[in-house]
Amino acid sequence: MDFLARTDFHITTWVVGLILFFVALAMANPKVVHMILRLDYLFIIVTGMALFMKGMDYGEGMLYGMKFLAGILVIGMMEMTLVKKKKGKPYTTFLVLVFVFFFIALFLGFKLPMGINFLA
Numbered sequence: 420m421d422f423l424a425r426t427d428f429h430i431t432t433w434v435v436g437l438i439l440f441f442v443a444l445a446m447a448n449p450k451v452v453h454m455i456l457r458l459d460y461l462f463i464i465v466t467g468m469a470l471f472m473k474g475m476d477y478g479e480g481m482l483y484g485m486k487f488l489a490g491i492l493v494i495g496m497m498e499m500t501l502v503k504k505k506k507g508k509p510y511t512t513f514l515v516l517v518f519v520f521f522f523i524a525l526f527l528g529f530k531l532p533m534g535i536n537f538l539a
């Protein structure tokens with residue numbers, strides 16, 4: 420999976436995911452968009468895992484672990500938001516959590532040594 424360990428691939432997948440999430444959230448019937456978003460989750464996770472495995476060479480296992488968790492939680496909270504909305508239940512808490520974990524993932528991603536690291 421070494422060829423997938425590229426931060427530009429990873430960034431592309433989560434930017435697409437973020438856009439699809441907000442499009443789905445704004446739609447009355449987001450069935451198809453939600454389906455495409457779920458496929459994109461897989462791409463985010465696969466590229467993230469490839470980076471994670473490569474990242475184990477940098478001796479910052481703890482921060483990589485937290486980055487992994489934050490990334491997964493962004494996806495989990497996106498999914499919860501859309502499912503709650505679909506069921507007509509309140510979803511504001513989950514939407515706020517999407518932002519919280521998104522900024523944690525963003526911060527850790529830009530801090531860790533691969534790719535862009537202006538926060539290091």
Ligand code: HEM
Nearest residue numbers: 426467468470471490491493524528529531532533534535
């Ligand atoms: C929507 C969710 C996610 C967002 C917003 C996000 C954001 C980012 C950002 C901004 C970077 C830095 C790219 C760069 O330095 O050029 C990054 C890198 C990385 N991400 Fe994610 N990510 C997400 C999901 C995931 C997931 C699910 C995983 C694990 C399965 C993961 C693992 C990693 C790893 C290991 C790196 C490399 C860190 C480094 O050394 O720079 N990410 N991510």
